[in-house]
Amino acid sequence: MSTGSTRPVLDVRGLRVEYRGDGRSVVGADDVSFTIGAGEIFGLAGESGCGKSTVANAVMRLLKPPAEITAGSVTFGDRDVLAMDARELRAFRWREIAMVFQSAMNSLNPVLTIGEQIGDVLTTHDKLGKRAARERAAELLALVGIAPDRLKAYPHQLSGGMRQRVVIAMAVALKPTLLIMDEPTTALDVVVQQEIMAQIRELQRALGFSVLFITHDMSLMVELSDRMGVMYGGRLVEVAGAEELFARPLHPYTEALMNAFPPLTGPRRELTGLFDAPRTPDSCGFHAHCPDDRRDCSTRIPDLREITPGRWAALTPAGGTTP
Ligand SMILES: Nc1ncnc2c1ncn2[C@@H]1O[C@H](COP(=O)(O)OP(=O)(O)O)[C@@H](O)[C@H]1O
Ligand SMILES: [Mg+2]
Secondary structure (H helix, E strand, C coil), X not given: CCCCCCCCCEXXXXXXXXXXXXXXXXXXXXXXXXXXXXXXXXXXXCCCCCCHHHHHHHHCCCCCCCEEEEEEEEEECCEEHHHCCHHHHHHHECCCEEEECCCHHHCCCCCCCHHHHHHHHHHHHHCCCHHHHHHHHHHHHHHCCCCHHHHHCXXXXXXXXXXXXXHHHHHCCCCCCEEEEECCCCCCCHXXXXXXXXXXXXXXXXXXXXXXXXXXXXXXXXXXXXXXEEEECCEEEXXXXXXXXXXXXXXXXXXXXXXXXXXXXXXXXXCCCCCCCCCECCECCCHHHCCCCCCCCCCCCCCEEEEECCEEEECCCCCCCCC
């Protein structure tokens, strides 16, 4: 866990991303601030469309027009990520921050073996010789629980779960400081999801990198994350230690999302359809559904503020603000 005394690995401050076109602008992320410490697993949760991928892509500098970062900063160690030029970015991506996408397992090259593809990463970026690359590829596969004889396999000969493990092995091949995983298991069945989550945890312990882990599934998140943030409508509504957040959510939306994804061992409740409310620039879209009617969020969106040490929530003070 980050203590606040050492510099975080990643520091995102007041990030705003707009998608512009046809004279309209959709705000994909707004006023997003969080840090990730060395070796920390930070989870970003929220339903589809809340801005999780927008944040990840901004950090990785993968946003393309019509997306535009219109405010805020992204600092990696002591480096200003938003100021990096193309050459700096080439050296930065994969080596410093690597990313695994939801559909990554389908992006493996069908005509190359697994060994050739992992080897390519190592010979291209790490200037390893062929033999050393082969040995290292076998080590990497072992780290994600795949036997070395699978180096000779082609992607279609592996299950979806195995292919996703291969992609994870490739992502950590250059020993990145931060691994971003955007819904890495969403396309897989529940059992395989669980296995891969356990593998990620093990890998993180072995290699010590930090993780930004993104999912819409709160039950997966709590098993993995040290700290987490919950997004709604492009904004963070709560940031806290994962266990504390689960034990006692401060924001009504966090609670609603938790109820939608109870622990896998617990009873499954139905989605209540709370989450499709429209958002306006100056009211919280969740307001109409919010069970907490003491809070006046129909005329303003509350800022994220520290409620108790280490616990942040976007709440208007209870009572007293309604004219
Ligand atoms: N290329 C795009 N053009 C216009 N709007 C976009 C684009 N990509 C994302 N958005 C909008 O930005 C918001 C956040 O999207 P996204 O970051 O993909 O959410 P999530 O990853 O949480 O599902 C959504 O309202 C989405 O419609
Ligand atoms: Mg997404």
